Amino acid sequence: MYENGYVPPILTVDSIIFQLIENTLNVLLIERQREPFKGYWALPGGYNAAGETTREAMSRVLEAKGGIPVSKLALIEQLYTFDTVARDPRGHAVSVSYMGLGRGLTPQLGNTTQHPRFFPVPHLPKLAYDHAAIISYAHERLRSKLEHTTTCVALLPEAFTLTELQSAYEAVLGHEFDKRNFRKKFLSLDMIEETGDSRREGAHRPARLYRFKSKTIERLVHNFD
Amino acid sequence: MYENGYVPPILTVDSIIFQLIENTLNVLLIERQREPFKGYWALPGGYNAAGETTREAMSRVLEAKGGIPVSKLALIEQLYTFDTVARDPRGHAVSVSYMGLGRGLTPQLGNTTQHPRFFPVPHLPKLAYDHAAIISYAHERLRSKLEHTTTCVALLPEAFTLTELQSAYEAVLGHEFDKRNFRKKFLSLDMIEETGDSRREGAHRPARLYRFKSKTIERLVHNFD
DNA sequence: ACAAAAGTGTTAAGAATACACCCATGT
DNA sequence: ACATGGGTGTATTCTTAACACTTTTGT
Numbered sequence: 335m336y337e338n339g340y341v342p343p344i345l346t347v348d349s350i351i352f353q354l355i356e357n358t359l360n361v362l363l364i365e366r367q368r369e370p371f372k373g374y375w376a377l378p379g380g381y382n383a384a385g386e387t388t389r390e391a392m393s394r395v396l397e398a399k400g401g402i403p404v405s406k407l408a409l410i411e412q413l414y415t416f417d418t419v420a421r422d423p424r425g426h427a428v429s430v431s432y433m434g435l436g437r438g439l440t441p442q443l444g445n446t447t448q449h450p451r452f453f454p455v456p457h458l459p460k461l462a463y464d465h466a467a468i469i470s471y472a473h474e475r476l477r478s479k480l481e482h483t484t485t486c487v488a489l490l491p492e493a494f495t496l497t498e499l500q501s502a503y504e505a506v507l508g509h510e511f512d513k514r515n516f517r518k519k520f521l522s523l524d525m526i527e528e529t530g531d532s533r534r535e536g537a538h539r540p541a542r543l544y545r546f547k548s549k550t551i552e553r554l555v556h557n558f559d
Numbered sequence: 560m561y562e563n564g565y566v567p568p569i570l571t572v573d574s575i576i577f578q579l580i581e582n583t584l585n586v587l588l589i590e591r592q593r594e595p596f597k598g599y600w601a602l603p604g605g606y607n608a609a610g611e612t613t614r615e616a617m618s619r620v621l622e623a624k625g626g627i628p629v630s631k632l633a634l635i636e637q638l639y640t641f642d643t644v645a646r647d648p649r650g651h652a653v654s655v656s657y658m659g660l661g662r663g664l665t666p667q668l669g670n671t672t673q674h675p676r677f678f679p680v681p682h683l684p685k686l687a688y689d690h691a692a693i694i695s696y697a698h699e700r701l702r703s704k705l706e707h708t709t710t711c712v713a714l715l716p717e718a719f720t721l722t723e724l725q726s727a728y729e730a731v732l733g734h735e736f737d738k739r740n741f742r743k744k745f746l747s748l749d750m751i752e753e754t755g756d757s758r759r760e761g762a763h764r765p766a767r768l769y770r771f772k773s774k775t776i777e778r779l780v781h782n783f784d
Numbered sequence: 785a786c787a788a789a790a791g792t793g794t795t796a797a798g799a800a801t802a803c804a805c806c807c808a809t810g811t
Numbered sequence: 812a813c814a815t816g817g818g819t820g821t822a823t824t825c826t827t828a829a830c831a832c833t834t835t836t837g838t
Contacts, residue, residue, distance in 0.1 A: 342567045343609040345653060384568040385651055387642040415640045415655050417612040426610055428570060428655070430640050497817075514819070515801065522799095538816040539808035556799075557782075722790075739792070740828065763789040764835035781826075 344427035347392040348379035348465075350413065350472040351402060351434040352455075354489050357501040359455045359476075361469055362400050362441065364448035371462030377469070378450065379429065388412070388430040396434070401441035401450045407434040408488035409551070413472055418463065433472045435488035473506075480506050481557045484525055487546045493529050495541035496520070503558060511558075523554060569652035572617040573604035573690075575638065575697040576627060576659040577680075579714050582726040584680045584701075586694055587625050587666065589673035596687030602694070603675065604654065613637070613655040621659070626666030626675045632659040633713035634776070638697055643688065658697050660713040698731075705731050706782045709750055712771045718754050720766035721745070728783060736783075748779060 351362035363375040378400035382391035389412075393404040404410065413431040441450035453459060455473060458466065479485040486502045500516050520526065526544045534540040576587035588600040603625035607616035614637075618629040629635065638656040666675035678684060680698060683691065704710040711727050725741050745751065751769045759765040 340569075340606055341609045342570045343607065343611070344565075345567045345570060381565055382568065382653075384566045386568070387651065388640065388653060389642065412640060415613065415637060417614065426612065428607075428613060430653070495817085512802075513817090514803085517818085518820095519800085534809075536816075537810035537814065539818075541817060720790085737829075738790090739830085742791085743793090744827085759836075761789075762787065762837035764791075766790060 344425070345382040345388075346379055346418070346427055346429040347382050347388055347395055348377045348416075348429050348431040348468065349392050349396045349400065349434055350377055350431060350469060351396070351400065351407070351436070351439070352472070352476060352489075353436050353439050353452065354502055354505055355452060355454070357505050359473070359505045360452035361455055361458070361472075362402065362439075362450060363453055363459070363461075364399055364450045366462050367447060374462040375453070375459045375465075376462040377431075377465050378448075379431075382430070389432070392430075392432045399448050399450065401443055402434075402436075402439055403442075404434070406439055407436045409435040409485070413475060414468075416464070416468065431468060431472070433475060435476075435485070437489060437491060477507055479551075481559050482554055484546060484548070484552045484554065487549060487551060493531065493543040493545050495533060495543060497541060499526075499544070507559070519556065519558075523556065525552065525554070569650070570607040570613075571604055571643070571652055571654040572607050572613055572620055573602045573641075573654050573656040573693065574617050574621045574625065574659055575602055575656060575694060576621070576625065576632070576661070576664070577697070577701060577714075578661050578664050578677065579727055579730055580677060580679070582730050584698070584730045585677040586680055586683070586697075587627065587664075587675060587677055588684070588686075589624055589675045591687055592672060599687040600678070600684045600690075601687040602656075602690050603673075604656075607655070614657070617655075617657045624673050624675065626668055627659075627661075627664055628667075629659070631664055632661045634660040634710070638700060639693075641689070641693065656693060656697070658700060660701075660710070662714060662716060702732055704776075706784050707779055709771060709773070709777045709779065712774060712776060718756065718768040718770050720758060720768060722766060724751075724769070732784070744781065744783075748781065750777065750779070 353360055362378060364378050366372050366374050366376050378396050380391070380395035380399060382388055397403050411433050413433045416429045416431060418427050418429045443450065455469070458469070480503060486499065489502050490498060496517050499520065500511055500513065504510055525548070526546055529543040529545050531543045532540040533543055578585055587603060589603050591597050591599050591601050603621050605616070605620035605624060607613055622628050636658050638658045641654045641656060643652050643654045668675065680694070683694070705728060711724065714727050715723060721742050724745065725736055725738065729735055751771055754768040754770050756768045757765040758768055
């Protein structure tokens with residue numbers, strides 16, 4: 335295959351796709367149809383063949399097994415490369431993982447038999463391989479991105495209320511904020527603006543809608559934590 | 560090689576080794592002996608064969624081409640996986656990069672013909688491939704680690720003066736600190752302690768020596784920047 | 785005595801925290 | 812009229828930033 339005796343290791347990709355559902359952070363999993371870990375849940379992943387970039391492989395695998403077209407994601411970022419032991423029966427493999435963020439994602443089950451589903455991160459099913467560790471690594475990275483940057487553009491709809499914004503932070507960071515302090519601080523960062531509209535829903539005062547001034551992810555002057 | 564037609568891409572590893580020399584951040588480079596980029600300087604890197612973890616491959620290559628035994632490094636951390644184009648004449652390759660930190664490192668030229676040398680980051684020679692971009696990515700990561708953690712344990716000797724500590728920060732972050740504020744803040748973090756000794760050198764008052772209370776890298780309560 | 789780096793405190797401005805009530809709407 | 816979530820201000824504490832002189836040593 336390659337001249338002069340060089341044999342590369344098996345290369346795989348994994349995707350960790352997060353979205354918020356009902357103020358909770360959720361992650362996309364598929365059900366393993368085969369041993370090892372038959373009946374366990376796993377991150378959508380698969381082989382990376384020669385001639386394919388890791389990002390291409392990730393897109394292909396995510397769509398084929400996870401039922402999510404990569405074009406629906408608002409952010410994709412390479413996470414870490416794991417030297418996975420025992421992932422492949424053929425031996426040692428190297429796995430490049432990507433984190434993806436979006437909102438309103440629903441897996442298209444069309445041609446997959448892998449039952450892709452979003453699970454709330456606080457209540458994950460039994461996980462194959464070291465995927466529990468990978469998810470918590472990804473969650474940690476997401477936490478850190480939220481603290482330092484405007485990453486939540488990728489988790490929220492274009493127009494959102496301050497309460498939704500605060501809930502997104504609370505869901506990812508796992509603790510609550512004081513409403514007045516949160517609003518004062520976020521508004522002082524000068525990264526969001528009112529759309530002018532408001533949203534009526536339920537028997538209470540309508541909420542003003544905001545949008546991010548920039549759709550790209552920016553570094554914050556003062557961090558949240 | 561592998562059954563059922565799967566052919567993995569070429570996998571390589573690269574190492575970005577930093578150390579401080581005379582209050583300047585330096586990086587280890589080797590001179591390319593062959594085309595492409597013959598005569599340019601490059602990060603020590605090489606092939607990762609099947610059956611070898613990326614970290615093992617990185618250790619092997621760093622010692623063979625860079626003349627630095629990995630045991631001399633105080634910290635090794637995976638940095639990023641680049642889908643390198645045109646790194647290998649045989650086509651698309653995937654390269655896992657590692658950042659290493661140490662002090663007092665001197666390349667052992669024994670069996671290498673690659674002239675490994677440390678170059679000050681502000682004055683790099685002409686670089687092969689996209690290695691200039693990789694070095695600045697690594698530098699950015701190092702900056703961020705220094706701001707948030709006690710990563711400079713890996714850059715300083717066990718006992719160091721506060722002036723040395725401050726110089727390390729200044730060399731990596733690229734800007735100066737006020738001496739009184741820096742000392743006050745660092746001491747208030749409660750992560751270093753006096754050794755009890757001091758160091759006389761030159762025609763001036765001797766400097767007290769300090770050590771980190773923990774040799775592992777800890778998160779700081781308040782950041783530097 | 786002088787040159788050179790080590791060491792040291794105070795003040796002012798800005799940021800973070802703690803905390804409780806009124807507002808606009810639907811039923 | 813009441814229930815529901817939206818919206819707002821102040822006082823205190825902590826952190827940061829700006830700033831200059833004295834100490835100890837070697838020559």
